[in-house]
Amino acid sequence: MPDADVNIALPAMRVSYEAGVLDESSLAETWHEQLKLWLDEAIEFKIPEPNAMVLATADREGRPSSRTVLLKGLDDRGVVFFTNYTSNKSHDLLATRYASATFPWFSMQRQVSIRGGVEKVGAAETAEYWNSRPRGSQLGAWASPQSRVITGRNTLNSALNSVRRRFADAEQIPVPPHWGGWRIRPEIVEFWQGREDRMHDRLRFRDNRDGWKVERLAP
Structure with a gap:
């Protein structure tokens, strides 16, 4: 009721x-x-x-x-x-x-x-x-397949860690x-x-x- x-x-x-x-x-x-x-x-x-x-x-x-x-x-x-x-x-x-x-x-x-x-x-x-964006926000934009279905939070964390390694030596992220x-x-x-x-x-x-x-x- x-x-x-x-x-x-x-x-x-x-x-x-x-x-x-x-x-x-x-x-x-x-x-x-x-x-x-x-x-x-x-x-x-x-x-x-x-x-x-x-x-x-x-x-x-x-x-x-x-x-x-x-x-x-x-x-x-x-x-x-x-x-x-x-x-x-x-x-x-x-x-x-x-x-x-x-x-x-x-x-x-x-x-x-x-x-x-x-x-x-x-x-x-x-x-x-x-x-002008913080580096973390830039990395997140590379890592997130926005609006797509993902299997869990670990998928995002794994993608973000991968992007961090990819751009570890980059002074500026494209x-x-x-x-x-x-x-x-x-x-x-x-x-x-x-x-x-x-x-x-x-x-x-x-x-x-x-x-x-x-x-x-x-x-």
């Missing part, structure tokens, strides 16, 4: 959003400037992993999946994250060339949602980020051929600020081909 305590508790769970206001007059001129502003405020607010974003993709049959990745690049071209090109997410992106991502800053009663087409990041940009960045080039970027009585502020930048248009959405 269902857990009665859980059934009673869930409908009663709610938060009154009273932390802030978002209006057109306070919005930055561009979506990326506004995102950077809110990201800086999230960092100052000491939100854990403020650059974490929930990435949603779909396969060729339209079946969606989501996971959390880390924002590692932001400019007027879009938002960038890095991953294994043989991963499930990369297979989805290669199939559909489209994605969405959401920054869930719960403690600030804010979120930002982005959706648009995707493209692979260039080799030079990938190498620049790769060279970028794996199966690893790199993806950029989401936004068509829509929505900024959401929680308000009382669920009358939230929702302002979005929409690319209408002639430039970006700001629109207010009903909550």
